[in-house]
Amino acid sequence: MSGASAATTKITEALSADDLEARLYEIGAERYHNLHPFHELLHTGALSRGQVQAWALNRYCYQAAIPMKDASLMGRIEDRELRKQWLHRVTDHDGYDEDEGGIMRWLILTDGLGLDREYVISREGALPAVRFAVEAYIRYVREQPLLQAIASSLTELFAPKIHRDRIAGMLKNYDFIDDKLMSYGTRRLNQAPVDAEFALKYVRQNAVRADQQQQVVDALLFKLNVLWIQLDALHLAYVEPKLIPPGAFQPEE
Amino acid sequence: MSGASAATTKITEALSADDLEARLYEIGAERYHNLHPFHELLHTGALSRGQVQAWALNRYCYQAAIPMKDASLMGRIEDRELRKQWLHRVTDHDGYDEDEGGIMRWLILTDGLGLDREYVISREGALPAVRFAVEAYIRYVREQPLLQAIASSLTELFAPKIHRDRIAGMLKNYDFIDDKLMSYGTRRLNQAPVDAEFALKYVRQNAVRADQQQQVVDALLFKLNVLWIQLDALHLAYVEPKLIPPGAFQPEE
Structure with a gap:
């Protein structure tokens, strides 16, 4: 792959x-949203509290969609064992028994940033481009072949690094961020590798022909776009050129 | 409603x-599949072992579809609390922790009836009309408005009686049936009322206009058809006139 793009080479x-797995990692190294300038601004402390609020409330749309996406996927899986394997993705986010769940942990962050919880949950102030991207993800998982629906979760392979960078960077660089507010990311450090490993194993076993492997790559690229475009929308609205669409959240500063 | 049909009165x-709830019960009294002649034959001991096998393996299609239906429904629910409420319907059937789940309990019945487990799970021998009905149910829950998707589960209001009749009747009337084989129904005696109560409460609260209430009735009628048509198909193929479609299960007798 030297010189060429892993993402665009068919x-x-x-x-x-093993080579398929290596290709997926190369694509992540080219396109994961940790490379987006907004991510750099976020974790280096370059954003105002209002810009961090905008990020957190927009990102809530994605968080809230994850169990809908995963339940929709379960609803398409005929194999009971595979369906059971997928269940914890729903409960990790929705909560189960004593565990409050990832969505609630995200709301602890938005609470701590001074955002009204009902406003966050309503998604009224979220950027339309973010909502469209999240809806596209749910629809993809409902409608595409199962291999692609599962492969679209493979961005979790790259998640631990972004969570580590974000937690360390935000704790260090913002006086309005503390450990409690970062509990979502802290928990995902343990959850994401388990999820990623399972999906990777599934893909390694089930994508054996070239056309199937290309479908897996396409699914990963699709999902990388879903993540990237959310930061694009945030950058456009809240960093430069600060084109906030009508109805979207207006930071106080 | 005296003299008129509760099902067809708009x-x-x-x-x-309260009147809506009463109407739903009246409709159940008119159309629930405990009224089907096949059900009478089944629980009074009038069927051969081969006919009971045909029933159990066809009914497996329905059992296997329930968690897919309920996960698909969860995947459409934006409200986290409602989604969490619905989760146990998936785990009741798929199993969770120590509980083997309803699908496994149904396979204990088909095992006990001497059917090959892989053959049952493959659904290859199931009647196409049964499979179509089950697929229609999943599709209905994925595509119809949420109120109707939820209301389609209301047949559970009438389930405890059919489980009691079936368990008592089959245990008494067939020497090849024992308590272990009936464990699916025994467990559902406790689960179904909880499920039905929740869905009924949801419908009572959310169907307040006449058009919404008619949608609820339509959803119940749809689901009653899904259940009834499965017994029609079994009756046609295995009781009278014994028109078994090509590829469908052939009892040994």
Whole structure:
């Protein structure tokens, strides 16, 4: 792959499972949203509290959609064991028994940032581009072949690094951020690798022909776009050129 | 409603929640599948072992679809609390922790009846009309408005009686049936009332206009058809006139 883009090079002959996995990691290294300038601004402390609020309330749309996406996926899985394997993704976010769940932990962040909880949950102030991207993700998982629906979760392979950078950077660089507010990311450090490992194993086993492997790559690229475009929308509205669409959240500063 | 059919009388003016509930029970009394002649044959011991096998393996299609239906419904619910309320319907059937789940309990029945488990799970021998009905149910829950998707579960209001009749009747009348084989129904005696109560409460609160109440009735009628048509298909193929479609299960007798 030297010199060429892993993301745009088509798979025309079947790769070994190891080579497919390597390709997926190369694509992540090219396109994961930790490379987005907004992420750099966020974790280096370059944003105002209002800009961090905008990020957190927009990102809530994505968080709230995850269990809907995963329940929709479960609803398409005929194999009971595979369906059971997928269940914890729903409960990780919705909560189960004593665990408050990831969505509630995200609301602890938005609470701590001084945002009204009902306003956040209503998603009224979220950027339309963010909502469209999140809706596109749910629809993709409902409608595309199961291999692609599952493969679209593979961005979790790259998640631990972004959570670590974000937690360390935000704790260090913002006086309005503390450990409690970062509990979502802290928990995901343990959850995401388990999820990613399962999806990767599924893909290694089930994408054996070149066309199937290209479908997996397409699914990963789709999902990378879903993540990237959310930061694009935030950057456009709240960093430069600060084009906040009508009805979207207006930071106080 | 005296003299008229509760099922076919349109709701043109909003009913009180109690009157709506009464109407739903009247419709159940008119159309629930405990009224089907096949059900009578089944629980009075009038069927051969082969006919009971045909029933159990066809009914497996319905059992296996329930968690797909309920996960699909969860995938459409934006309200986290409502989604969490619905979760146990998935785990009741798929199993969770120590509980083997309803699908596994149904396979204990088909095992006990001497059916090959892989054959049952493959659904290859199931009647196409049964499979179509089950698929229609999943599709209905995925595509119809949430009120109707939820209301389609209201047949559970009438389930405890059919489980009691079936358990008592089959235990008494078939020497190849024992308590272990009936464990699915025994467990549902406790689960179904909880489910039904929740859905009924939701419908009472959310169907207040006449058009919404008619939607609820339509959803119940749809679901009653899904259940009834499965017994029609079994009766046609295995009782009278014994028109078994190509590829469908052939009892040994």
